[in-house]
Amino acid sequence: xxxxxxxxxxxxxxxxxxxxxxxxxxxxxxxxxxxxxxxxxxxxxxxxxxxxxxxxxxxxxxxxxxxxxxxxxxxxxxxxxxxxxxxxxxxxxxxxxxxxxxxxxxxxxxxxxxxxxxxxxxxxxxxxxxxxxxxxxxxxxxxxxxxxxxxxxxxxxxxxxxxxxxxxxxxxxxxxxxxxxxxxxxxxxxxxxxxxxxxxxxxxxxxxxxxxxxxxxxxxxxxxxxxxxxxxxxxxxxxxxxxxxxxxxxxxxxxxxxxxxxxxxxxxxxxxxxxxxxxxxxxxxxxxxxxxxxxxxxxxxxxxxxxxxxxxxxxxxxxxxxxxxxxxxxxxxxxxxxxxxxxxxxxxxxxxxxxxxxxxxxxxxxxxxxxxxxxxxxxxxxxxxxxxxxxxxxxxxxxxxxxxxxxxxxxxxxxxxxxxxxxxxxxxxxxxxxxxxxxxxxxxxxxxxxxxxxxxxxxxxxxxxxxxxxxxxxxxxxxxxxxxxxxxxxxxxxxxxxxxxxxxxxxxxxxxxxxxxxxxxxxxxxxxxxxxxxxxxxxxxxxxxxxxxxxxxx
RNA sequence: GGUCCCGUCGUCUAGUGGCCUAGGACGUCGCCCUCUCAAGGCGGUAACGCCGGUUCGAAUCCGGUCGGGACUACCA
Numbered sequence: 001x002x003x004x005x006x007x008x009x010x011x012x013x014x015x016x017x018x019x020x021x022x023x024x025x026x027x028x029x030x031x032x033x034x035x036x037x038x039x040x041x042x043x044x045x046x047x048x049x050x051x052x053x054x055x056x057x058x059x060x061x062x063x064x065x066x067x068x069x070x071x072x073x074x075x076x077x078x079x080x081x082x083x084x085x086x087x088x089x090x091x092x093x094x095x096x097x098x099x100x101x102x103x104x105x106x107x108x109x110x111x112x113x114x115x116x117x118x119x120x121x122x123x124x125x126x127x128x129x130x131x132x133x134x135x136x137x138x139x140x141x142x143x144x145x146x147x148x149x150x151x152x153x154x155x156x157x158x159x160x161x162x163x164x165x166x167x168x169x170x171x172x173x174x175x176x177x178x179x180x181x182x183x184x185x186x187x188x189x190x191x192x193x194x195x196x197x198x199x200x201x202x203x204x205x206x207x208x209x210x211x212x213x214x215x216x217x218x219x220x221x222x223x224x225x226x227x228x229x230x231x232x233x234x235x236x237x238x239x240x241x242x243x244x245x246x247x248x249x250x251x252x253x254x255x256x257x258x259x260x261x262x263x264x265x266x267x268x269x270x271x272x273x274x275x276x277x278x279x280x281x282x283x284x285x286x287x288x289x290x291x292x293x294x295x296x297x298x299x300x301x302x303x304x305x306x307x308x309x310x311x312x313x314x315x316x317x318x319x320x321x322x323x324x325x326x327x328x329x330x331x332x333x334x335x336x337x338x339x340x341x342x343x344x345x346x347x348x349x350x351x352x353x354x355x356x357x358x359x360x361x362x363x364x365x366x367x368x369x370x371x372x373x374x375x376x377x378x379x380x381x382x383x384x385x386x387x388x389x390x391x392x393x394x395x396x397x398x399x400x401x402x403x404x405x406x407x408x409x410x411x412x413x414x415x416x417x418x419x420x421x422x423x424x425x426x427x428x429x430x431x432x433x434x435x436x437x438x439x440x441x442x443x444x445x446x447x448x449x450x451x452x453x454x455x456x457x458x459x460x461x462x463x464x465x466x467x468x469x470x471x472x473x474x475x476x477x478x479x480x481x482x483x484x485x486x487x488x489x490x491x492x493x494x495x496x497x498x499x500x501x502x503x504x505x506x507x508x509x510x511x512x513x514x515x516x517x518x519x520x521x522x523x524x525x526x527x528x529x530x531x532x533x534x535x536x537x538x539x540x541x542x543x544x545x546x547x548x549x550x551x552x553x554x
Numbered sequence: 555g556g557u558c559c560c561g562u563c564g565u566c567u568a569g570u571g572g573c574c575u576a577g578g579a580c581g582u583c584g585c586c587c588u589c590u591c592a593a594g595g596c597g598g599u600a601a602c603g604c605c606g607g608u609u610c611g612a613a614u615c616c617g618g619u620c621g622g623g624a625c626u627a628c629c630a
Contacts, residue, residue, distance in 0.1 A: 044630050079629055148628090164556070165626065193628055219557060229628045240630050264558055264625045287560085288624085296622060326566095329579095333567045337578070354567080356560050357623070364566070364580045374593085414592075421594045435592090484589070491589085500589090518589035530591040 003139030004179050008186075012143070013133045017126060020134050020277075027116055027250040036069035038254045041102070042247075044076045045087030049094040049310045050302055051360070052259070052289045055327050057100050059286060059348055060257045064103070066347035069254070072104035073111060074247060075120040078229070078237040094310040098320055116251045121243050128238040131246050131276055132194050132228045140275045141227060143192040144174040145185045166223040168198065175224060194228035196242075198271055206267050211255060211284035211350040213263075221268040241268060249278040257284045257350075260357070284350050287357035289330075300360055307362055317388040317429025318365070322372040326365050330358045340372060370424035378411030381426070388429040396433050399440050409540040410439035413532045423532060438526045439537075441545060446552035447524055454523045462511055465494055466520045467553040474550075476543050483535035484518075491517035524550045 003009075018026075030038060039060035043053050057073075064071035073095075077083050088108045095101050095110050105111030106119045118124055135141035146154075150173070158165050174182075175197065185192070200220035207217035227242035238246070248256055263285045273281065290297040291305050300308040307313075313323060325343055329336030332352045335343040373381065382400060389397035400407045415422035425435050437443045450460035450467075469490045477483040488498075496510055496517040497503035503513035519529050525537060525546060538546045 042630090046630085076630060082629070151628095159555090162555085213559075216558075223626095226628050233628080237628095239628065243630095259624095259630095260559075261624055261630085285559090290623085292565085298623080330566070336566065336580095337568090354560095358567095359565060361565050361580075367580060370592090421592095423592050425592050487589070513589085515589050522590065528591090532590095532592070534589075 004136065004142065004182060006137060008179065008183065009133060009136045013129055017130050017133060020130060023127065023130060023250060027252065030070065030252045033068055035067055037063050037067040038070045038252055039064045039257055040072045040074050040251065040253050042074045042076050043091065044079065044082065045084055046082050047084045047087060048090045048302065051308055051310055051313070052300060054094065054098050054100065054310055055289060056257060056259065056286050058324065058327055059331060061100050062348040063255065063257065063350065070103050072251065073102040073109050073119065076240065076243065077120060077122045078240065078243055080235060093314065097314050098324065121247065122235065122237065124247065125235060125237055127250065128242055128246055129236065131242070135196070135275060136194065140197050141194050142174060142197060143182060144195045145190050145192045146173060167195065168222045168224060172224050191230050191232035193226045193230050195224040196227045196272065198222055198224050200271060206270065208266060208270065211282055212353045213285065213355055218264065218267045221271055225268060241265065241272060245269060245272040245276055245278060248281055253281065255282040255284055257286060260285045260287050286353065287355060289360045290357040292359055297359060307360060315392060317392065319369055319372055319384065319428070322369040323365065326368050366427045369427040373426045374415060374422040374424045378408050378416065381411055382407055385429050385432055393433060399442055403440055406440055410436050413536040413540050438528070439540060444527060446549060447527060448552045450553055454529060455520055456516055458512060458516060458520070462494060463520055464553060466490060466517060467524060467550050470521055471547055471550045474547060477535040477539040483538065487518050487521055488514060524553060
């Protein structure tokens, strides 16, 4: 393990690279009170954000904020082939929608650039090179010229002989290659990667503490993993492993909160930290959100599940607080039993996390959302609805703005401070049009055909008689007025059964029951057979509008 | 295949040797209320994966087994 000579190594790198010691000074430990945590969320820019990302980011942000620390966003774009340039805008929109704006990040992501930037890995390329060179100079990393074919062949032989897969031991053909062989390939212009010289011995165990899972032990890493990608790529970028070590150290992250899929890489990461002479870092591995798939479950996937993308929540207009409340409940079960406002204010605790991946339950989310919106005063419903509608339903936004008073009155129907059991008919802003649209004259189509199927197949003459009679004797709803009595009386006059019970006893004796009779009025006033309380709707609509609607048929 | 993680009602969970004939929430079913919905009230349904052991006593501790998941890339 005599390394390569210094001049050979240095010739591989730009001459103006900083030394590790300089970087230590440029990015000094943060001046924060004891106990303050520095956390980060590090997504790859491959399109829209995954809801699991919002989950992890929420946790990271919460841990930082509640400890008086810093939460930052770093973009992991070392895989230039998968880079999607729409990501920045989508991420930023998602952060802002879910209220998880970073303290520090590149400007495009909503945070303010701090002194630990840049916060995008491709812009940090020379930083990684400093450490790769340093590792090589100290014999802890080496160039590897193995081609894809050679690697495939090694893997095949390992499989055939039952050997453990990987690039290690005798299989690591470039690990101790003589210097002249390296020079020869270099001179020939062959492409190479840089591999970490793993100090791990086969069979050696290592253990560490995960902030969520507690004590965990693994076989130590023995693979000489690639830390710097191929020299024939347009840009010399590191793999995730090296980037993680360099960035999280230089950004002075105190606890790495990331997906569970990284758990088994921790032994490697610890070797890297040690080789790089970085201080220790803590880890918390969060289980992924799952989706029921037939008899088993799998990770919620952007490809297959619309609810995996944050775009879905934004488009549908799920209220942020409700989504946050749901997510926090999944993180710490204790919070799911608290009222929403309290649960949102309570700190998330890493050691209270469930270790198994929870199933994302959209039905439960709906319930939480409906509950939440039901507690909102009308003014606030409108205030939250409008920004959503401006983006997703401009016609609706225009109508609600123009007729704000109508919207406000509509939102007093069976809801509001004085109502014990408010209606829970809105789960997300996209529901508004369907549920409340009929209140707005401009969005309401008059029902003019007495044979309309919404009347349920009643004789057109009967429908017309009900309409005319209702209009003729119309009494406004008000205090002390039993508004529905006028419907009841008219219904009896026209021969309808006074109740479902009576009607069912002898269906032939009546054209229908009071339910069918009131449906006529309901359809005329609201356009549908299912609506909130008619008296309350009529009060919100006002006498003129009610009569205009009922008059559509006579 | 190997390594690791995980395993309580359909779902999220409470539960850390006796308070457990296993509690709550969502769902679901039934009833009540009722002019239709949305709600609301009341009630029901339903789980400790399995097998051994330790113990006076186990959902809780141990071993095994089965099942699920992650990783095993020059993707992150």
